[in-house]
Amino acid sequence: MSDQIGVTGLAVMGANLARNLARHGHQVVLHNRSRGRTDALVEQHGSEGDFVPTGSVEEFVGALQRPRKIIIMVQAGPATDAVIDEIAPLLDEGDVLMDGGNALFTDTIRRTEALTARGLHFVGTGISGGEEGALNGPSIMPGGSKEAYELVGPLLESIAAVVDGEPCCTHVGASGAGHFVKMVHNGIEYADMQLIAEAYDLLRQGLELTPAEIGDVFAGWNEGDLESYLIEITAQVLRHTDAESGGPFVDIVLDEAEQKGTGRWTVQSALDLGVPVSGIAEAVFARALSGHREQRQAAQKVLPGPDRQWDEQVADKDAFIESVRQALYASKVVAYAQGFDQITQGADHHGWDIDRAALAKIWRGGCIIRARFLDRISQVFTDEPDVTTLLTNDYFRGAVSEGQESWRQVVAGAARHGVPVPGFASALAYYDGLRAERLPAALIQGLRDLFGAHTYRRTDREGSFHTMWGEDGREVQTG
Numbered sequence: 001m002s003d004q005i006g007v008t009g010l011a012v013m014g015a016n017l018a019r020n021l022a023r024h025g026h027q028v029v030l031h032n033r034s035r036g037r038t039d040a041l042v043e044q045h046g047s048e049g050d051f052v053p054t055g056s057v058e059e060f061v062g063a064l065q066r067p068r069k070i071i072i073m074v075q076a077g078p079a080t081d082a083v084i085d086e087i088a089p090l091l092d093e094g095d096v097l098m099d100g101g102n103a104l105f106t107d108t109i110r111r112t113e114a115l116t117a118r119g120l121h122f123v124g125t126g127i128s129g130g131e132e133g134a135l136n137g138p139s140i141m142p143g144g145s146k147e148a149y150e151l152v153g154p155l156l157e158s159i160a161a162v163v164d165g166e167p168c169c170t171h172v173g174a175s176g177a178g179h180f181v182k183m184v185h186n187g188i189e190y191a192d193m194q195l196i197a198e199a200y201d202l203l204r205q206g207l208e209l210t211p212a213e214i215g216d217v218f219a220g221w222n223e224g225d226l227e228s229y230l231i232e233i234t235a236q237v238l239r240h241t242d243a244e245s246g247g248p249f250v251d252i253v254l255d256e257a258e259q260k261g262t263g264r265w266t267v268q269s270a271l272d273l274g275v276p277v278s279g280i281a282e283a284v285f286a287r288a289l290s291g292h293r294e295q296r297q298a299a300q301k302v303l304p305g306p307d308r309q310w311d312e313q314v315a316d317k318d319a320f321i322e323s324v325r326q327a328l329y330a331s332k333v334v335a336y337a338q339g340f341d342q343i344t345q346g347a348d349h350h351g352w353d354i355d356r357a358a359l360a361k362i363w364r365g366g367c368i369i370r371a372r373f374l375d376r377i378s379q380v381f382t383d384e385p386d387v388t389t390l391l392t393n394d395y396f397r398g399a400v401s402e403g404q405e406s407w408r409q410v411v412a413g414a415a416r417h418g419v420p421v422p423g424f425a426s427a428l429a430y431y432d433g434l435r436a437e438r439l440p441a442a443l444i445q446g447l448r449d450l451f452g453a454h455t456y457r458r459t460d461r462e463g464s465f466h467t468m469w470g471e472d473g474r475e476v477q478t479g
């Protein structure tokens with residue numbers, strides 16, 4: 001069924017989304033702050049469908065039939081507010097404004113409240129897939145009211161990626177839910193890439209393979225449990241040669257990873273919710289460390305590392321590659337488990353009814369973290385809706401415990417040889433922390449009580465207690 005939609009913001013994502021919409025038979029009214037992008041789009045791709053180029057915001061809004069459906073694809077933050085402030089006064093009750101940018105979910109909650117009060121629908125929509133996904137089918141995560149989704153859902157579903165006949169688009173939940181899950185998606189994306197980078201580093205340092213050879217290893221891994229878009233493109237990047245130097249592309253790129261902010265937001269939100277997303281946090285910090293060039297240069301000159309050659313651990317090359325693969329898979333399972341944990345806790349905190357099985361399904365296609373094992377994750381949430389962590393599910397428990405020995409050897413080997421693997425190591429520490437019968441947190445409680453009379457609970461009876469540390473060591477019940 002063809003529909004009509006307005007797209008404002010025609011940079012990489014907006015232009016490709018507009019083309020995707022037009023290719024699916026929808027009439028697309030175009031607008032961009034500076035007219036050049038609108039004209040360029042029509043000039044280069046006008047034949048792909050029914051485009052209506054406009055200049056001013058008034059012309060843009062005026063070209064749309066009511067209830068108007070508009071998607072904003074501009075920079076997150078003040079730019080999005082500026083666009084909303086310009087467009088909203090021109091809209092009528094019942095019109096739908098969507099924000100497909102990477103907005104901070106709390107901004108989306110604020111905007112939803114303000115626009116709902118004016119009788120407008122606001123749909124904060126996570127969209128993943130980058131340039132290619134926007135054009136050929138992204139994963140779409142709309143949040144907002146059910147009523148709004150009824151108006152725009154079919155249109156969004158028509159342009160989403162399709163897996164097993166199902167569109168990678170689902171109504172995630174009310175208000176900021178769509179942008180919340182997109183944020184966590186990006187956090188998982190950070191963790192996944194960090195783990196991939198650590199695996200590459202270990203294969204390079206341990207086995208002295210060339211980037212292209214490691215690219216071949218990744219291509220092989222992409223045929224098994226690890227099959228995913230990120231593993232696939234890792235092979236592509238590692239096999240790529242720099243035209244100018246003739247050397248491996250990866251060796252010519254400055255080793256400072258940048259970030260736009262969604263990974264950091266994920267960790268900030270996790271801190272507020274009290275959810276240990278250590279894999280995502282380590283990935284954000286690893287990018288930060290990579291960017292501290294002056295500190296790194298100073299440290300390189302004076303900090304000694306272990307004086308040790310990779311020896312027996314890499315004597316059997318194939319066995320070492322398999323160990324790294326298992327460590328990567330186990331750590332990846334942990335990262336996804338932590339991300340879904342954050343979604344569970346976030347939904348609970350904000351009162352969103354997020355269907356995690358449906359979410360895992362729409363991440364199977366179109367998005368950056370699309371991966372074979374999201375099918376299994378979806379199945380877990382269908383079969384065990386009350387599961388407390390993915391790690392206790394039979395399949396994932398089996399997968400992680402099967403690779404446990406290799407995982408430990410890889411982390412220990414990296415530590416012995418001075419290769420930084422914060423992702424692998426923190427995932428393993430999380431796994432061991434979860435399964436530990438008793439944690440040293442009891443000692444922390446004791447210390448807190450001694451220096452700050454913060455009290456503690458006992459294992460043998462209810463209540464809170466304080467020990468009179470500065471007096472006779474007597475224990476008193478405080479609650």
Ligand SMILES: NC(=O)C1=CN([C@@H]2O[C@H](COP(=O)(O)OP(=O)(O)OC[C@H]3O[C@@H](n4cnc5c(N)ncnc54)[C@H](OP(=O)(O)O)[C@@H]3O)[C@@H](O)[C@H]2O)C=CC1
Nearest residue numbers: 009010011012013014033034073074075076079101102130
């Ligand atoms: N790039 C990617 O892979 C992905 C991006 N996203 C998100 O999608 C959104 C669009 O991304 P992308 O296409 O990369 O474009 P950019 O984030 O680079 O934003 C550029 C667009 O924003 C417009 N813009 C900037 N400031 C204003 C303003 N104050 N008022 C009006 N328009 C303004 C620009 O207009 P002008 O041409 O006039 O400068 C241009 O159309 C962002 O929120 C991004 O985070 C989401 C998923 C993937």
Ligand SMILES: O=C(CO)[C@H](O)[C@H](O)COP(=O)(O)O
Nearest residue numbers: 128129130259260261262368
């Ligand atoms: O949203 C995305 C994909 O889903 C973007 O690719 C993401 O913004 C990249 O983030 P960063 O620049 O922080 O690495």
